[in-house]
Amino acid sequence: MKKAFKFLGTVILVLAICIPLKAQVQRAPVSAPFSKGIVMALWFETPSVEAIEFSLFDEEDFILAKRMGMDAIRLPVDFISMSSGNKNYTIPPLLFQYIDQAVDWAEKHQLYIIIDNHRLNMPATPNNIGTIIIPIWKQIANHFKNRSDYVVYEILNEPHTIAANRWGSIQGDVINEIRKIDQRHKIIVGGVNYNSLDELESLPRYSDNNIIYTFHFYEPFLFTMQSDHNLSGVPWPYEKRRMPAMPGKISQRGKELYTNYEKRSSMEYLASRLDKVAAFSIQRNVPVYAGEFGAIWYSDPEDRNRWHRFIAEALNERNISWTAHEYAGGGFGIMFNTLLGPRELNANLNVELLRALGFNPPAQAQTPVIPRTGLTIYDDSINRDFYIGFSYHGNAVNKAEYKNTTAAEGQFSIRWNNVNQYETFIINFRRTTDLSQLVTSGYFLEFKARADKQVRFDVRFMNDEKPNSPPWRMKYTVNIPADGQWHTIRVRLSEMEDQGAWSSLENQWVNSRRAFSWRQVTSFEFAPEHQAINGNVWIDSIRLVAP
Numbered sequence: 001m002k003k004a005f006k007f008l009g010t011v012i013l014v015l016a017i018c019i020p021l022k023a024q025v026q027r028a029p030v031s032a033p034f035s036k037g038i039v040m041a042l043w044f045e046t047p048s049v050e051a052i053e054f055s056l057f058d059e060e061d062f063i064l065a066k067r068m069g070m071d072a073i074r075l076p077v078d079f080i081s082m083s084s085g086n087k088n089y090t091i092p093p094l095l096f097q098y099i100d101q102a103v104d105w106a107e108k109h110q111l112y113i114i115i116d117n118h119r120l121n122m123p124a125t126p127n128n129i130g131t132i133i134i135p136i137w138k139q140i141a142n143h144f145k146n147r148s149d150y151v152v153y154e155i156l157n158e159p160h161t162i163a164a165n166r167w168g169s170i171q172g173d174v175i176n177e178i179r180k181i182d183q184r185h186k187i188i189v190g191g192v193n194y195n196s197l198d199e200l201e202s203l204p205r206y207s208d209n210n211i212i213y214t215f216h217f218y219e220p221f222l223f224t225m226q227s228d229h230n231l232s233g234v235p236w237p238y239e240k241r242r243m244p245a246m247p248g249k250i251s252q253r254g255k256e257l258y259t260n261y262e263k264r265s266s267m268e269y270l271a272s273r274l275d276k277v278a279a280f281s282i283q284r285n286v287p288v289y290a291g292e293f294g295a296i297w298y299s300d301p302e303d304r305n306r307w308h309r310f311i312a313e314a315l316n317e318r319n320i321s322w323t324a325h326e327y328a329g330g331g332f333g334i335m336f337n338t339l340l341g342p343r344e345l346n347a348n349l350n351v352e353l354l355r356a357l358g359f360n361p362p363a364q365a366q367t368p369v370i371p372r373t374g375l376t377i378y379d380d381s382i383n384r385d386f387y388i389g390f391s392y393h394g395n396a397v398n399k400a401e402y403k404n405t406t407a408a409e410g411q412f413s414i415r416w417n418n419v420n421q422y423e424t425f426i427i428n429f430r431r432t433t434d435l436s437q438l439v440t441s442g443y444f445l446e447f448k449a450r451a452d453k454q455v456r457f458d459v460r461f462m463n464d465e466k467p468n469s470p471p472w473r474m475k476y477t478v479n480i481p482a483d484g485q486w487h488t489i490r491v492r493l494s495e496m497e498d499q500g501a502w503s504s505l506e507n508q509w510v511n512s513r514r515a516f517s518w519r520q521v522t523s524f525e526f527a528p529e530h531q532a533i534n535g536n537v538w539i540d541s542i543r544l545v546a547p
Contacts, residue, residue: 028281037072050401076118124161229254294325294332309356389426413540453535470501472516
C-alpha cells in the first residue's frame with residue numbers, strides 16, 4: 001500500500017511539472033462604469049443632418065440591447081461634417097434634437113450612451129484639429145452638462161497621421177475646455193494610429209481623474225479585415241490546410257500580415273496584446289475600454305464566432321470594458337444581411353454570434369408581412385418598416401437629404417440632387433413583404449415630386465436576388481417638368497411593367513420572364529436609368545393608397 005501511495009505521489013509530481021498551471025491574468029485595477037455593449041454605427045454618420053435617417057433605429061433597439069445583457073451604447077456622430085461650413089462649427093439644432101431622443105431612450109433603459117465624435121471618412125487628422133473640435137465640444141458639453149451620468153463623451157474616433165505628442169496636447173486642451181463647462185461627465189480619450197493600443201503609453205498623464213482610456217482591436221488584421229487584402233476564407237486561428245494562397249496582387253502590408261499570420265493569429269499572441277493594455281491600466285491606475293472590435297461578416301461563421309468569444313472573454317478576464325463593432329448596417333454587424341442595413345429584431349439576429357459575445361438573444365422566427373391596407377413609405381421621415389439601402393453604381397445615398405425643408409406636405413421632403421445615371425436610391429423593406437392583396441385590390445403607388453430641371457427616372461419594386469433567381473423588377477417611368485411645381489404621381493400597381501433584371505451574380509442583363517413576385521417584395525427604388533440627374537429633384541409623401 002505504501003508503495004502504491006508513493007507511486008501515486010510521484011505521478012502527481014510529474015504531472016505538476018509537465019502541465020504548468022495557467023498563468024494568472026493581470027486585471028485592470030479600476031473599470032469604466034459600464035462593462036459591455038455595442039456600437040450603433042451609421043445612424044448619425046452622414047455628411048449633413050438632413051441626410052440622417054432617424055427611423056433607422058428606435059426605442060425597440062435600446063430595449064433589445066438591455067434585455068440581451070448590454071449596458072452601453074457607443075453612438076458615433078459625424079459632428080465635424082454636419083457642422084462644417086457653419087460659423088464656429090455650429091452644431092445644427094436638429095442634430096441635438098435627434099441625439100436628445102437617443103439619450104432619452106438610453107437613460108430610460110439604464111444604458112450608458114457614449115457620444116463619440118466620429119469622422120468616418122477623414123483621410124488624415126489635421127494638425128489644426130483643435131480649432132475644429134474645441135468649439136464642437138464646447139457646444140456638446142453645454143448641451144448635455146445637466147444630463148445624467150449615463151452620458152459619456154468621446155473626444156475623437158481614431159486620430160491618425162498626426163504626431164502623438166501633438167495629438168496628446170490637443171486632446172488635453174479639449175479636456176480643459178469641456179471641464180470649464182461640465183465637470184460631471186466622464187471623458188474617453190485615445191491614442192493616435194487609429195486608437196492603437198500601442199499608442200496608449202504615448203498619451204500624457206492627464207490630471208483629470210474622470211477619464212477613460214480607449215483603444216480599438218481588430219487583430220489579426222488578415223482575418224478581421226481579409227477583404228482589404230484581396231483575400232477570403234482566412235481561418236482563425238491559423239490552420240495550414242485551410243489557408244488560401246497568397247494573392248498575386250497584394251500590398252506590401254498584406255504580404256507582411258500573410259507571412260506572419262501563424263504567429264499573430266495565435267491565442268497566446270492576442271492575449272499578450274491585451275495584457276499590454278492591462279499593464280497600462282495597472283501602471284497608471286486608470287480604466288481602459290475597447291471601443292471597437294470585430295471581424296468582417298463574410299469570414300467563416302464558426303471562425304468568426306470563435307474569435308469574438310475569445311476576444312470578449314479575454315477582455316472580461318482583464319476587467320476591460322468593451323463595445324463590439326457593430327449593431328447593424330455595415331460589414332461587422334450582429335445581424336444577418338448586415339450589408340443591406342438594419343434590422344429585423346425577430347428574424348435577423350445572428351444568435352450564435354451574440355451568444356459568443358456573452359449576450360442572451362431572443363429566439364428568432366420569420367413572420368410574414370401581408371399588408372391589407374395602404375402603406376406609408378415616407379412622410380417627413382422614412383417609415384420604421386423601411387430603411388435606406390446602398391445604391392448601385394455609385395453613392396446615391398449620400399446625394400439624398402431626408403429632411404429637406406422644401407416640402408409638399410408636412411415639414412420635410414427628400415432632396416435628390418446631381419445623381420449619375422444608374423445611381424439608384426433604394427428604400428428597403430425591413431422584411432420581405434407580400435403586396436399581392438394590394439395589387440388585386442387596385443391600390444396605387446402615389447408620391448409627390450418637383451424638379452428644377454426636366455428629369456426622367458424609373459420607380460420600381462424589386463425582388464431579392466438569389467441563386468438562379470435574379471432580382472426581378474416591376475417599374476414605371478416618370479417624367480417631371482422643370483417648372484418647380486409639385487406634381488402628384490399616381491400609378492396603379494397592377495399596371496406597372498415587368499421589366500427584367502440585372503443579375504449581379506451573372507453580371508448580365510436578364511430579359512423579363514414574367515417571374516416578378518408581388519409576394520416577395522424587398523425594396524422600392526428611384527432609378528435614373530435613362531439619364532443623369534443634373535439639378536434637384538424633391539420627393540415627398542410616398543404611399544401605397546387605396547383606389
